[in-house]
Amino acid sequence: xxxxxxxxxxxxxxxxxxxxxxxxxxxxxxxxxxxxxxxxxxxxxxxxxxxxxxxxxxxxxxxxxxxxxxxxxxxxxxxxxxxxxxxxxxxxxxxxxxxxxxxxxxxxxxxxxxxxxxxxxxxxxxxxxxxxxxxxxx
Amino acid sequence: xxxxxxxxxxxxxxxxxxxxxxxxxxxxxxxxxxxxxxxxxxxxxxxxxxxxxxxxxxxxxxxxxxxxxxxxxxxxxxxxxxxxxxxxxxxxxxxxxxxxxxxxxxxxxxxxxxxxxxxxxxxxxxxxxxxxxxxxxx
DNA sequence: TATAATTCCTACTGATTTACTAGGAATTAA
DNA sequence: TTAATTCCTAGTAAATCAGTAGGAATTATA
Numbered sequence: 340x341x342x343x344x345x346x347x348x349x350x351x352x353x354x355x356x357x358x359x360x361x362x363x364x365x366x367x368x369x370x371x372x373x374x375x376x377x378x379x380x381x382x383x384x385x386x387x388x389x390x391x392x393x394x395x396x397x398x399x400x401x402x403x404x405x406x407x408x409x410x411x412x413x414x415x416x417x418x419x420x421x422x423x424x425x426x427x428x429x430x431x432x433x434x435x436x437x438x439x440x441x442x443x444x445x446x447x448x449x450x451x452x453x454x455x456x457x458x459x460x461x462x463x464x465x466x467x468x469x470x471x472x473x474x475x476x477x
Numbered sequence: 478x479x480x481x482x483x484x485x486x487x488x489x490x491x492x493x494x495x496x497x498x499x500x501x502x503x504x505x506x507x508x509x510x511x512x513x514x515x516x517x518x519x520x521x522x523x524x525x526x527x528x529x530x531x532x533x534x535x536x537x538x539x540x541x542x543x544x545x546x547x548x549x550x551x552x553x554x555x556x557x558x559x560x561x562x563x564x565x566x567x568x569x570x571x572x573x574x575x576x577x578x579x580x581x582x583x584x585x586x587x588x589x590x591x592x593x594x595x596x597x598x599x600x601x602x603x604x605x606x607x608x609x610x611x612x613x614x615x
Numbered sequence: 616t617a618t619a620a621t622t623c624c625t626a627c628t629g630a631t632t633t634a635c636t637a638g639g640a641a642t643t644a645a
Numbered sequence: 646t647t648a649a650t651t652c653c654t655a656g657t658a659a660a661t662c663a664g665t666a667g668g669a670a671t672t673a674t675a
Contacts, residue, residue: 340557340597342478342565344663350586366621380664386623399672400620415589419478427480447609448488451553455600459478462596463589471585482634504650518635524652537643538649 345422348376349384350471353418356394357410357468364396364403384422391421410472416463425463431456483560486514487522488609491556494532495548495606502534502541522560529559548610554601563601569594 351374359365367385371378385404388394393413394404406413419425426432430440431452440446489512497503505523509516523542526532531551532542544551557563564570568578569590578584 340478340480340484340561340563340565341567343661346478347566347586350589354586364621368621377664379666382623383664389622396622397672398622398670400618401673402621402671404622423478425478427478428485429479445611447611448485448492450609451488451601451604454604455597458596458600459593462593466589466592471588473583473585481632502650506650515635517637520651520653521635527651534651535643536641536651538647539644540642540650542651 340427342419343423345384346419348374348381349388349422350415350418352376352381352385353388353393353406353413353468354471356404356406357413358472358474360406360410364401364405366403369403387421388418391417393418393421406468410468413468414464415466415468415471416460418468419463425456425459426452427455427459428452478565480557481561483522484557486512486519487526487560488553488556489514490519490523491526491531491544491551491606492609494542494544495551496610496612498544498548502539502543504541507541525559526556529555531556531559544606548606551606552602553604553606553609554598556606557601563594563597564590565593565597566590 352370355370355374356365367381368378370376371381385394389396389404393407395407396402396404416425424432424434426434430446430449490508493508493512494503505519506516508514509519523532527534527542531545533545534540534542554563562570562572564572568584568587
């Protein structure tokens, strides 16, 4: 049930951007240094977040990334979802359309996985980037 | 955030035992066939559950395993906990006593991991084996 | 215009973990 | 005595994780 570093680093990078929202682009080399995350690895994660529409890039010197929306409107589940699967088991995931097993209707353990999935979603949906900013004013 | 098969198989095996609680020992070869789980792998998982005090073994021919307690008193979190870590990130786990980072007090992302951990615990603590039995009478 | 700082893209890789397999010893009901 | 079981340890192929590496494209500034 552990989160991978993708999700963890992704959230840390996004909170970092949230704390500087409205102050122009922030470069990944800066985030990399301050958050102690490998630059090349961070590039890959942020590329995913950009394709998910959560950040926008400014290319060239003095460029970087900015949040695509107000940090109060971006939930943690939105950040983690593109980076790694959120559902605890395959068969209660809305993304994967694969039919996981034939006992779908009669499966009893499924009950607890759905409950678990919902409570994970609830916790991450109800927390926004601004909730995690050290400067809570933004 | 995916559960490994250890947790998933462990819960399935325990629910299987719960549905036959009070009917004598159930062999792993039977569970293995019915739940379609490799016998040798299942042996290893059940060994962990036995050491955790959740099941008791009956050795020899016509032996097997029985639940150590009433299925209404065994929560799913008790089953999964010995099989795999439940906390989403290292630094909000009560088991590991390792100091994960020096920013423990000022860490802002920690807030959401604690909230996530608590809601995972809550979901799994509040569900028992008997809640997942197809024969809900037991 | 040249340079440095950046994003962007793809391929590779070592280490770790996962999900088993394999083999056998000990126990016990029939 | 046999067959069915638990019990124990070691090994292992495949997948995943957590990056590295190398370079192309873009752009503000000197």
